[in-house]
Amino acid sequence: MAADPLQEQAARAVLDFLVEGSFPEDENVISSDFDTECCNRSLRLIQAEKTKAESELSVLSHNSIFEVDGWIKQAKQLQEDIERSRNTARNIVNEHETGKKLRARVHDASCKVELLRKEIALNEAVTHEFEHARSLRDRAAQLDGEIADGDVQASLRDLNELKRDCQRSQLSSHSSFSKVLREMVSSLEKKLLSTVISEWNGLVKISMAEHTLSISGEPETLRSLNSALNELGGSSEVTEQLQQFVFQILQETFATDDDSSHIISFEADRVQSSQQRESIGFPSKIDSVQTFLRFIHTRLPDDISAAILSASTTLLISTLIPNALSYSLSDDVLGMKTFQQYVDHAHNFVEQLRDLNCSGHNDLKEWSNKIPRLWLEQRRGFTLDQLRNDLWIGVKEAPKTVDLIETRRARENTPDQNLNTEEIDDWAVNWEVEETSQAHVSARPSKKGNIEDKSSTHDDDNQDGAWDWGDDTLETDTSNPQKAQPLPEKSTEDVVLNAENTLGDVLALKEHYTITPIPDMILSLIMKQVADFELLSSEGCSDLQIQQCGPGLLALPTLILALYRAIAPSIYLPSLASGNMYIHNDCKYLAGRLREIVNEHSLPRLEAEAAEVERFGKLCYSSEMQSHRVILTDLLEGAKGFSNCSSQPMMEDCRIAITSVYEHIRSAHAAWQPVLWKSALLQAVASLISTVIEKIIVAVEDLSDISASDSQYLVKLYTQISQLEDLFLPEGTTEAEKESGMVTPRTAVYVSKWLKFQYLINILESSLADIKYLWMEGELSLEYTEDEIIDLLEALFADSEYRRKAISDIKSVMDIEASSPAQAQVRIKLSTRDADISLPEGTGPILVPTNLRRYALSTVVNQLLDLEKAIPLEFLINGKYLRTSIDEYLTANGISAETTLDVEYVRALIPPLHVASFLHDDWVSDVDVLSGEGQDPRILSSSYDGLLRIWNNSSQTIAVSPSAEHGGHTASIKSAKFFSPTQLVSSGLDRTIRLWKYNENEDGFSGTISPHLELHGHTGSVENIQVHASSNRILSASTDHSVGLWSTKKSEAPAAPTTATRTSKRRKVHSSSNTPSRGPLALLKAHTAPVSGVVFDARDSTVGYSTSWDHTLRTWDLVTGALVDTRTTSHPLLSTAHLPDVHLIAAGTSARHITMIDPRVSATTVSAMTLRGHTNAVVTLARDPGSAYGLLSGSHDGTCRIWDLRSTKSDKDGVVGESIYSIPRKSLEGAGKRVGGEGVKVFGVCWDKTVGILSAGEDKAIQINRGEQILSTA
Structure with missing residues (x-):
C-alpha cells in the first residue's frame, strides 16, 4: 500500500522535534491523526538517525587516537617532578624544627641566670630593711621612754621623725611587719596625746557639776600644750569641752525661769556660776557675761578662745539674748520703757564684743527691728486669750438690767391732733436712741384697714425685714419667699409725753432689758487698746520703738469683736436658756457703747464694727425666731390640715397640735420675758403667733368641705389660740381688769392678720346671713378678698339657692365698688395666637376703663370667652407685657386715649x-x-x-x-x-x-x-x-x-x-x-x-x-x-x-x-x-x-x-x-x-x-x- 504523504510528514515532524526541537508549521500535520502506522514510521526514522550518528562518532574517535598517547606521557613526567619537590620540602621542615629546639634551650638557660640575679638582689634588700626596721624599733622604745619622762616637746619631735622614717620605708604597706610598725607608732601617738591632755587638764580644770572653770597655767605653757594638741589632733576635744561649759554657763545665766537664776562670780583664776534666790536683772546678766567672755579671751590660747567666743557669740545673739528680751517683753506700754533700756544695753554689749573680734551685731539689730511686730503679736495673743476667759466667766455671772431710752422731737400739733390715728401712723419716724444710733419704731394703727395694709406688705416670716435689712429686692419666687415684718410697735401708752406738745417738746420711751457682764468685759479690753494707742501717740512715748504699733493696736478691737462673733454661740447657747436673745441684747448694748467710743475718741473704723456687731445680734435673734417657727410649723403639721377634725383619730391629733402650739408660745414668752424689753418681747411673740395663724388660715382656706361638727370643733381649737391675746395687755393691768374685760389687749397692733383670724372664727360659727351682713355692712371686706370669702362659703354651706344668692350679692357689691368712680375709656382690639382661647369671630373693639390692669383685663376676657373655669391671662401691647394700668402705659408712650390699641393676650405664666x-x-x-x-x-x-x-x-x-x-x-x-x-x-x-x-x-x-x-x-x-x-x-x-x-x-x-x-x-x-x-x-x-x-x-x-x-x-x-x-x-x-x-x-x-x-x-x-x-x-x-x-x-x-x-x-x-x-x-x-x-x-x-x-x-x-x-x- 502506498505511503500516505500526510503520515510521512507527521513522522518527519516527530524526528525534527527530537533532533532540533522544532514544531511543525503545517496546520494539516498538526491536526492529523497519529495512528500505529505513523508511530512505526517515526521509530524507523529515529533508528536511522541513531545509526547515522554512531557512524560519525566512530570516524571522529579514530582520527584523534595519536593525540591521547602524548598526553599520557606528559602526565607521568609531571608526577615524578611533584614527588621530588615533596621530598625537598620535608627536609626543609626537619631542619627548622631542630633549630627551634636549640633556641628554646638557650632561652631557658638565660631565664635561670636572671632569676638568680633577682634572688640575690632581694636577699640584699630584705637584709637592709630588717636592719632599718630594727633601728625603728629601737627608736620607738627610746620614744616611749621620753613620753614616760614627760618631755612633751622632745617626744613630739622624735615622734614626727619616726613617722617620716616609717613612711619612707620600702616595706609593703600590706605586709605584717609594716602593720606592726604603724600600730606601734599609733600607740605612741595616743600615749603622747593622753599625756598632753592630762597636763592640759591639770592646768585648765572644768567641773560641769560645780559650774566652775580654773585656769592656773602660764600662757606660754598653755600655748605650747595647745600647739602639741593641734599637731596630735586633740585640740577639738579640748575646745569642745570648754565650749560645752561656756554654753552651760550662758544658758543658765539667761534662763527665763525665775526659780533658776544664776550669776557668774570671779576669783583670781577661777570662774563659777552659782544659783541665786533673788531675780537678777538683765543688765547684770549682760555685764557678768561680758566679763566672763573677756576672761576666756585673755587666759586661753588664741585659736581656742576664738573658736569658743565665735560659737558663744552666735548662741548669745541669735538665741539667748532674744529669748531673754522676749521674756522681758511687757504687755504694758509703760513697761516697754524699761524693756527699751534692756535692748540698748544689749546693743552696747554687742558693740564691746567687737574688741574680742566677735561678729553678730547685725543679727541683734535685725531682731531689734522685729520688736514692734513681736510686741504686737504678744499683745494680740494675750488680749484674745483674755477675751476667751472673760466669755466663759461672763456667762456664769449674774445678768444685769440696762435702760433703753428712745427720744424724738414732737410735732407742732395740739393734743387732740396728736391723738388722731392718721397722724400717729408715722409718729416714731424720728426717734433717737440713746444707746444705739437709730431705732425703728412704728405706731399702732387706728383701724382694721390700716392693719391689713401693713400685713399685705409685711410678714413675720423673715426677721430681716423686722430689723430694716432691706438689702435684696423683692421678686417673684416660686418657693414662697419670706416677706419683711415690722418692728416692735409701741402705742401711745408706752410713751412718756410732756404736758404740752409744743414745738421743741421731746417724747421719750424708756424700757429695760437684760444683758450679761460680757459686753462690759469686751469694752474694757477695747478701751485698753484705745488708751494705749493714745499713750503711744503722746510725746512721752516718742522714743519708744513700739510707737509705730499704734495703728496695730486700733486693729485689735476688730479682732476682739470678730472672735466674739465667732465663739459667742458656742458659749452662750450651752450656758443660758435663751442664749441667742442674750447675744442679741449684748450686741445691742455693745454696739451703742462702741458708737459712744467712736464719738469720744474719733475712731471711725469702729463704726463699721459696731454695725457688724449689731448685725450679728440681729442674726442670732433671727436664728432664735426661725427655730421656734420651725417647731411651731412641725407641731401644726400634726393636725394634717384640720381635715375631718371632728372625727377620731384626727380630733385628738388636732387637739394635741393646737395645745402644743399654745403651750410652746407661752413657754417662749416666759423664757424671753426676763431678757427682752417689753416692745421687743411683744414683737417676738407676735411673730410666732403670726406664723401660727397664717398657717391656720391657709389650711382652712384649702379645705374643700367643712362640716358643721368640723366647724364647731375648729372654733373650739382656735379659741384656745385667741387666749394668747392676754400676753398683749398693757403693763400694770390687774387681774380684776383682765377678768372684767375693761382693758383691751393690743394684739392687733403687733400680730399681723390677727383680725383676719378673729373673723375666721366668726365665719366658722356664723350663719350665711351673718356672714353676708359682715361683708356688706361690716368690715369683713377689709380682711378678706372676694375669692377667699366665696371659697369659705362654698366649703361651709351646701349648694343651695341661699348660698348662690349670697355669693351673687357679694360679687355685685364688688362690681359696684369697682365701677363707681368715673374713669376715662379706651378702645382695645383683642387678639391671640392660641386657638383654644380665641374670641368668637366678629368680636370687634371694646371700650374699657383706662385704669384697668392685667387682672381686670383678664376678668373681662374670661367673661367674653364664657369659660367654665377662668384662665389667668397676660397682655402684650406692641410686643411688650402690660405691667401697669392702661392709663399709665398711654402716658409713658405718649399715646392718645382715642387710639385703638391692639392688645394680644396669652396664657399667664405658669411657675416651674x-x-x-x-x-x-x-x-x-x-x-x-x-x-x-x-x-x-x-x-x-x-x-x-x-x-x-x-x-x-x-x-x-x-x-x-x-x-x-x-x-x-x-x-x-x-x-x-x-x-x-x-x-x-x-x-x-x-x-x-x-x-x-x-x-x-x-x-x-x-x-x-x-x-x-x-x-x-x-x-x-x-x-x-x-x-x-x-x-x-x-x-x-x-x-x-x-x-x-x-x-x-x-x-x-x-x-x-x-x-x-x-x-x-x-x-x-x-x-x-x-x-x-x-x-x-x-x-x-x-x-x-x-x-x-x-x-x-x-x-x-x-x-x-x-x-x-x-x-x-x-x-x-x-x-x-x-x-x-x-x-x-x-x-x-x-x-x-x-x-x-x-x-x-x-x-x-x-x-x-x-x-x-x-x-x-x-x-x-x-x-x-x-x-x-x-x-x-x-x-x-x-x-x-x-x-x-x-x-x-x-x-x-x-x-x-x-x-x-x-x-x-x-x-x-x-x-x-x-x-x-x-x-x-x-x-x-x-x-x-x-x-x-x-x-x-x-x-x-x-x-x-x-x-x-x-x-x-x-x-x-x-x-x-x-x-x-x-x-x-x-
Whole structure:
C-alpha cells in the first residue's frame, strides 16, 4: 500500500522535534491523526538517525587516537617532578624544627641566670630593711621612754621623725611587719596625746557639776600644750569641752525661769556660776557675761578662745539674748520703757564684743527691728486669750438690767391732733436712741384697714425685714419667699409725753432689758487698746520703738469683736436658756457703747464694727425666731390640715397640735420675758403667733368641705389660740381688769392678720346671713378678698339657692365698688395666637376703663370667652407685657386715649415646679439632655470629681465614665454635651477635650461610656464647649485666652501637639486605655484674658461667637479663622447664648446682669437691652426651646432666672428687663438665705422641652423644675 504523504510528514515532524526541537508549521500535520502506522514510521526514522550518528562518532574517535598517547606521557613526567619537590620540602621542615629546639634551650638557660640575679638582689634588700626596721624599733622604745619622762616637746619631735622614717620605708604597706610598725607608732601617738591632755587638764580644770572653770597655767605653757594638741589632733576635744561649759554657763545665766537664776562670780583664776534666790536683772546678766567672755579671751590660747567666743557669740545673739528680751517683753506700754533700756544695753554689749573680734551685731539689730511686730503679736495673743476667759466667766455671772431710752422731737400739733390715728401712723419716724444710733419704731394703727395694709406688705416670716435689712429686692419666687415684718410697735401708752406738745417738746420711751457682764468685759479690753494707742501717740512715748504699733493696736478691737462673733454661740447657747436673745441684747448694748467710743475718741473704723456687731445680734435673734417657727410649723403639721377634725383619730391629733402650739408660745414668752424689753418681747411673740395663724388660715382656706361638727370643733381649737391675746395687755393691768374685760389687749397692733383670724372664727360659727351682713355692712371686706370669702362659703354651706344668692350679692357689691368712680375709656382690639382661647369671630373693639390692669383685663376676657373655669391671662401691647394700668402705659408712650390699641393676650405664666434632684458626690459643673420623639430622655452631668454620668428620668444612673486611671479626665470636668445619641463630648481642668462612645444596653437601665478620642492643644483649662453635630465641629473656650475649633473625625483632625499631649497627662493612665489623640483645626487668638464662653451661630455653623474676661464679645469666621467683629462692654463677660429670632447675643457678666448684644454690623449700640435681677455673677445661659423670647440664666447667687425679652421697661440706663421667675436651689429649703449664694452656686443650666429646666451647682445636685408653657410661644 502506498505511503500516505500526510503520515510521512507527521513522522518527519516527530524526528525534527527530537533532533532540533522544532514544531511543525503545517496546520494539516498538526491536526492529523497519529495512528500505529505513523508511530512505526517515526521509530524507523529515529533508528536511522541513531545509526547515522554512531557512524560519525566512530570516524571522529579514530582520527584523534595519536593525540591521547602524548598526553599520557606528559602526565607521568609531571608526577615524578611533584614527588621530588615533596621530598625537598620535608627536609626543609626537619631542619627548622631542630633549630627551634636549640633556641628554646638557650632561652631557658638565660631565664635561670636572671632569676638568680633577682634572688640575690632581694636577699640584699630584705637584709637592709630588717636592719632599718630594727633601728625603728629601737627608736620607738627610746620614744616611749621620753613620753614616760614627760618631755612633751622632745617626744613630739622624735615622734614626727619616726613617722617620716616609717613612711619612707620600702616595706609593703600590706605586709605584717609594716602593720606592726604603724600600730606601734599609733600607740605612741595616743600615749603622747593622753599625756598632753592630762597636763592640759591639770592646768585648765572644768567641773560641769560645780559650774566652775580654773585656769592656773602660764600662757606660754598653755600655748605650747595647745600647739602639741593641734599637731596630735586633740585640740577639738579640748575646745569642745570648754565650749560645752561656756554654753552651760550662758544658758543658765539667761534662763527665763525665775526659780533658776544664776550669776557668774570671779576669783583670781577661777570662774563659777552659782544659783541665786533673788531675780537678777538683765543688765547684770549682760555685764557678768561680758566679763566672763573677756576672761576666756585673755587666759586661753588664741585659736581656742576664738573658736569658743565665735560659737558663744552666735548662741548669745541669735538665741539667748532674744529669748531673754522676749521674756522681758511687757504687755504694758509703760513697761516697754524699761524693756527699751534692756535692748540698748544689749546693743552696747554687742558693740564691746567687737574688741574680742566677735561678729553678730547685725543679727541683734535685725531682731531689734522685729520688736514692734513681736510686741504686737504678744499683745494680740494675750488680749484674745483674755477675751476667751472673760466669755466663759461672763456667762456664769449674774445678768444685769440696762435702760433703753428712745427720744424724738414732737410735732407742732395740739393734743387732740396728736391723738388722731392718721397722724400717729408715722409718729416714731424720728426717734433717737440713746444707746444705739437709730431705732425703728412704728405706731399702732387706728383701724382694721390700716392693719391689713401693713400685713399685705409685711410678714413675720423673715426677721430681716423686722430689723430694716432691706438689702435684696423683692421678686417673684416660686418657693414662697419670706416677706419683711415690722418692728416692735409701741402705742401711745408706752410713751412718756410732756404736758404740752409744743414745738421743741421731746417724747421719750424708756424700757429695760437684760444683758450679761460680757459686753462690759469686751469694752474694757477695747478701751485698753484705745488708751494705749493714745499713750503711744503722746510725746512721752516718742522714743519708744513700739510707737509705730499704734495703728496695730486700733486693729485689735476688730479682732476682739470678730472672735466674739465667732465663739459667742458656742458659749452662750450651752450656758443660758435663751442664749441667742442674750447675744442679741449684748450686741445691742455693745454696739451703742462702741458708737459712744467712736464719738469720744474719733475712731471711725469702729463704726463699721459696731454695725457688724449689731448685725450679728440681729442674726442670732433671727436664728432664735426661725427655730421656734420651725417647731411651731412641725407641731401644726400634726393636725394634717384640720381635715375631718371632728372625727377620731384626727380630733385628738388636732387637739394635741393646737395645745402644743399654745403651750410652746407661752413657754417662749416666759423664757424671753426676763431678757427682752417689753416692745421687743411683744414683737417676738407676735411673730410666732403670726406664723401660727397664717398657717391656720391657709389650711382652712384649702379645705374643700367643712362640716358643721368640723366647724364647731375648729372654733373650739382656735379659741384656745385667741387666749394668747392676754400676753398683749398693757403693763400694770390687774387681774380684776383682765377678768372684767375693761382693758383691751393690743394684739392687733403687733400680730399681723390677727383680725383676719378673729373673723375666721366668726365665719366658722356664723350663719350665711351673718356672714353676708359682715361683708356688706361690716368690715369683713377689709380682711378678706372676694375669692377667699366665696371659697369659705362654698366649703361651709351646701349648694343651695341661699348660698348662690349670697355669693351673687357679694360679687355685685364688688362690681359696684369697682365701677363707681368715673374713669376715662379706651378702645382695645383683642387678639391671640392660641386657638383654644380665641374670641368668637366678629368680636370687634371694646371700650374699657383706662385704669384697668392685667387682672381686670383678664376678668373681662374670661367673661367674653364664657369659660367654665377662668384662665389667668397676660397682655402684650406692641410686643411688650402690660405691667401697669392702661392709663399709665398711654402716658409713658405718649399715646392718645382715642387710639385703638391692639392688645394680644396669652396664657399667664405658669411657675416651674420642682420635680426632682439628682445627687452627686461632688460639685456638678454642667448638665445636658438628649431627648426626642420615640425615645426616653437621657440626662448627662459632669462633676468636679472628674466623672460623667448619664441618668434617666427616674434618677437612676445608667452609666459612669472611666476614672483617670482608665482613660478618663485627670482633673475636674467643667463642661459636657451630647454630640449624638451615641457620642459625648467633655472638657475640663486637665486642658483636654474628650470624645466618648456611649452604648446603652437593651434593658435601658445600664450602659457604658468608653474613651474614643482625645483633643489636645489648649495650654489652659477648657471652661466651656459647644457642639455642632451636622458639621462635626466643636468650639471650646479656654483660660489660655484662645478659642479652639475641633473636628470629631479622626481623618480630618491634625496630629496632636507633642508638648500638649505630654503635659496634659498628669496621672498614670492604665495601659489598656490607649486613646487616640488629635489636635485642633485652629486656635483663634485675639482675646487678652481667659475666654469664658463660646457658641455657634444658630443659623450659620461657619460663624462663632466668644465672650471673655477682657469685656469683649468677638465674632469669628470659622472657615478662615478670621476675627470678624469685636464688641466691647464695661464688664467681664462670663457666659453666652444666641437668640437668632431676635438677632441678639446674651452675655452674662460679673456685674450681676445680662447684656443683650446685637452682633450685626448694622447695630448702632453695643448693648441692646440689660436684664437685671441676679445678685451675683451670671455664669451660665440657655435658650428657651419653645419661645423665641425666652432665656434661662444661672448665677453664683444660687438661683436660676427665667426672662422674657418682651417684659421690659425703659429707664435712664436704656431698655431694662426683669426676670419672670426666680428658681432657688431646693437644698436651701429651711436653711435660710446664703450670703452671695455660698454653697448653692449654680454652675450650669439646660432647658429642654421634654425634661424641663435643669440646673447644676455647688450643692452637688442636678435640680429639675418643670412647668407647662412657662412662656408663650409667640
